[in-house]
Amino acid sequence: MINVSKIKKDFPIFSFYPNLVYLDSAATSLKPKVVIDKVSEYYQRYSANIHRGIYQLSEKATQEYEESREIVARFIGGKSSEIVFTKNTTESLNLVAIGLTEKFTKRGDEVLVSIMEHHSNFVPWQVLSKKKGLKLKILDVDANGNLKISQLKRLITRKTKIVSLSYVSNVLGTINPIKEIGDIIKNKNKKIIFVIDGAQAVPHLKLNVKELGIDFLAFSGHKMLGPTGVGVLWGKEEFLNEISPLHYGGGMIEKVEIKNTTFQKTPWRFEGGTPDIANVIGLKEAILYLEKIGMDKIKSHGIELAHIAESRLKEEFGEKIKIFGSKEKMGIVSFNFKDYHPHDVSQILDKEKICIRAGHHCAMPLHHILKTVATCRISFYLYNSKEDVERLIEGLKKVEKILG
Amino acid sequence: MEENLYHDFLLFHWRNPQNYGRLKNANKRAISDNPFCGDVIEMEAEIKDDKIKKIRFSGKGCIISIASASLLTEYVKNKKISELKKLDKDFILKLLNIKLGPTRLKCALLSLDVLKKLIQ
Numbered sequence: 001m002i003n004v005s006k007i008k009k010d011f012p013i014f015s016f017y018p019n020l021v022y023l024d025s026a027a028t029s030l031k032p033k034v035v036i037d038k039v040s041e042y043y044q045r046y047s048a049n050i051h052r053g054i055y056q057l058s059e060k061a062t063q064e065y066e067e068s069r070e071i072v073a074r075f076i077g078g079k080s081s082e083i084v085f086t087k088n089t090t091e092s093l094n095l096v097a098i099g100l101t102e103k104f105t106k107r108g109d110e111v112l113v114s115i116m117e118h119h120s121n122f123v124p125w126q127v128l129s130k131k132k133g134l135k136l137k138i139l140d141v142d143a144n145g146n147l148k149i150s151q152l153k154r155l156i157t158r159k160t161k162i163v164s165l166s167y168v169s170n171v172l173g174t175i176n177p178i179k180e181i182g183d184i185i186k187n188k189n190k191k192i193i194f195v196i197d198g199a200q201a202v203p204h205l206k207l208n209v210k211e212l213g214i215d216f217l218a219f220s221g222h223k224m225l226g227p228t229g230v231g232v233l234w235g236k237e238e239f240l241n242e243i244s245p246l247h248y249g250g251g252m253i254e255k256v257e258i259k260n261t262t263f264q265k266t267p268w269r270f271e272g273g274t275p276d277i278a279n280v281i282g283l284k285e286a287i288l289y290l291e292k293i294g295m296d297k298i299k300s301h302g303i304e305l306a307h308i309a310e311s312r313l314k315e316e317f318g319e320k321i322k323i324f325g326s327k328e329k330m331g332i333v334s335f336n337f338k339d340y341h342p343h344d345v346s347q348i349l350d351k352e353k354i355c356i357r358a359g360h361h362c363a364m365p366l367h368h369i370l371k372t373v374a375t376c377r378i379s380f381y382l383y384n385s386k387e388d389v390e391r392l393i394e395g396l397k398k399v400e401k402i403l404g
Numbered sequence: 405m406e407e408n409l410y411h412d413f414l415l416f417h418w419r420n421p422q423n424y425g426r427l428k429n430a431n432k433r434a435i436s437d438n439p440f441c442g443d444v445i446e447m448e449a450e451i452k453d454d455k456i457k458k459i460r461f462s463g464k465g466c467i468i469s470i471a472s473a474s475l476l477t478e479y480v481k482n483k484k485i486s487e488l489k490k491l492d493k494d495f496i497l498k499l500l501n502i503k504l505g506p507t508r509l510k511c512a513l514l515s516l517d518v519l520k521k522l523i524q
Contacts, residue, residue, distance in 0.1 A: 341466035343441055343511065347409055359441055373442025402410050403467075404419070 002293065002301045004385040010289075011383055012036065021354040021388045021395075026170055026200060026332050026361075026379035028222045031286075038285040039227055042278040050277055051251065051268075065277055068284035069267070072232055075287050076217065077208030082240060084233040084270040085280050089199040090120040091246070092218035092233035093164075095270065096195055097124040099243025100162055104193065107133035110159045114139040114147055115369055116169045119362040121197040121218075125164060135159070141369060145172040145325035149181060156188045163194050167201030171363045171377065172325030173306055173332030175201075182213035193239065199223060203381070204302050204330050206295035215239055226286035227279035233270075240266045247272035298382050302331030305380040309333050309389045316393050320400075324370055331380040334361075337396060338403075342376045345399050352395045409502050410467065417471035422478050427460040434521035435463075438514050440507075443469045447477070447518045456480050456488070461518070466511050468500070473515035475499050485523050491516060 008014045010032040013022075022030060048058040050065045066080075073080040086092045105111070111125050115138050129136040137155050140148045147165070156163070163185050168175050178196060185192050195216040201207065202217075203224035209217055216239070221230040235243075245252060245263070252272040254262045263269040290298065306329040313321050313335065323335045337345055342358030349356055357377040360367045367373060378392065430448035437444040443465030450458040459480060461473045479499065480488055496516050497504065504512055 341441070341443075343466045343468075343508065344410075347508065364439075403415070 001304075002297055002382050004383060007293070007383050010034070014383075017353060019353045021352075021384075021391045023354065023356045023378040023380065023384065023388065023392065025203075025223070025381035025384075026377065027357055028228065029203065029225050029381050030383060031227065032225055032289055034289055035225055035227060035282045035285045039278045039282040042281050047278075049274055061277060061281075064281045064284075065275075068280050071284045071287050073234075075291070076202065076234055077210050078217075078234045079237070081265075081267060082234050082237055084235070084240070084267040085275055086231040086233055086270075087229060087276070088222070088231035089197065089218045089220040090231070092231045093120050093195075093197060094124050095233055095246050096216050096218065096235065096243070097128055097164070098246065100193055100195075100239070101128045101132055101134065102244060103242050105132060105134055105161045108135070108159060109161045110135045110137055110157060112137045112139060112155055112160055112163045114141070114165050116141050116145070116147065116172065116174065116363065116366045117164075117166055118170050118197065118199065119364070120199075121164055121166055121195075122365065125162075138365075139165070141172075141174075141366070144327070145169065145174050147174070147176055147181075149177070149184070152181065152184050153188065156185060156192070158189070160189065160192055163192055164197070165195075166197040166199070167207075168198075168204065168330045168332075169325070169363075169366075170200050170332065171334050171361050171366055171375065173200075173329030173334075173379075174326050175205075175328060175330050178212055178214065186213060200330065200332070203290075203298075204295075205299045209234055221279070221283040221286065224286055225289055226283035227276075229276040229279045230283050237266060240270075245270045245272060249273050251275075293382060299330075301382055302380050303328060305384055305386070305389065306331050306333050308386055309378060309380075309392070312389050312393060313396075317396065324375060332377065333379075334375040334377045336372060336375055337399065340399065340403055342374045344403065345376050345396070348399045348402055349392070349395045352391070352398065354392055354395045356392075409504075409508075411501070414467060414471045414500060414502065417474040418467040421461075421470055421474040423460045423474065424462065425460050426462060427458055430458075430460075432522050434518050436514055436518045436521065438465075438469070438510055440510065441466065443511060443514055445469060445473050445514050445518050447473075447515075447522050449522055451485070451523070454485050455482055456485070456523075457482070461515070465514065468502075468504070468508055468511040469514045472496060472500055472512045473518075476515045476519060480519065488519065488523055491519070 046057045046060040050062040070080045198219040202219040217234040222228040249272045252269045346358035427448040432449045435446040445463040447461045
């Protein structure tokens, strides 16, 4: 088990709010001091642009930036030449969706996503499918919030070109069996491109892109202790080399003539303009911090806290609380409390310095299936403990007292 | 203004929403929703001689949006349409007697949005 009281000392926000119960890490995580310091070090000591200056400060910045790419690559078991820095998961998924549909699909082809997707892995495919005359197929979830994998074989046809799924649901915490799904897809047709939204998975579990048998992985730095403003797209070189960049301009070119431009190699050709240098460098520090704690420990900590929260909530409130989703949850529990509106629950908890998320969590199609418009969501990370669950329960009792 | 969002006055209107239900013989109807949280408010009114004679609302939502609809429908009765057109955000906040952040402001203003459609 993780020593939470020791870990909390690494996060400056707890020195400002010692009573803070932060249960919204699925939206964004808190940041440890080492990450904040690393970002500020760039601004104070070598705040120059990268890949440009022939002077030491710029070379230092370039070296730190590129080292971050190597550490990200090592963290997910890929090559650094396959790591593209973006703004966030949404931008990564847009880049891959636009690039793949443009290059690998024609009218009448099919793209498969699931009903549990975050809007960022749903809307780009929906919009592009309409634009390009593709058929968007949807994989359902069962009553427990698990993907109906038995449907897969039927849904995948000769026309299926892309399958894009989340590894972990941002609402239900479901951990999807990506390896198994990948095997089914590739057995049907090994040319199908398999894209993974890893926004809720990469912060919590050790994964290896090669072993998973996937072609693309998108995730955000800010959900894994890193700064905001940095996302990652990992892709197999054979595919990355084929797709177009989102942004043309500075940094990503090799040679520009009046009539033609040749671009840099992958991954640099995807990083047009000055990137978010400081925050990319900060992400490296976040990964080193996570590795120091140990990803296996972090994973079991999240699953265990979700399990404790679910059983304690049921124990205290019984029928008054409705919990959504499957048995094993990756640090996320969504629920509704009596007939109270999640916004009211969240607002009253805020008075107790307990931060939870209320709403549809950018997954409206899934909420439609769950037959509710909004839910309360709690999500855990390595700085949360059993005491936080107890504080939440006290908070919910107060909600009940006020709202009756 | 009250610091505490959930003061008794507001909770009273949430528990006992005034003018809740359908209105027979309504000559005006309007509906608005807030997809962000799923709140929906519908208003039905009988408007005669440039005044709201009768008004009722239905729908579902959080405490802020229900209390706001309850208070607003109470306020508008027998008021001139031209006067009601002037109602704004500050008026609603005064009516509710609370301070709100940007997210919850939408809940408070949902009923005003419906009213504006109703008297267009």
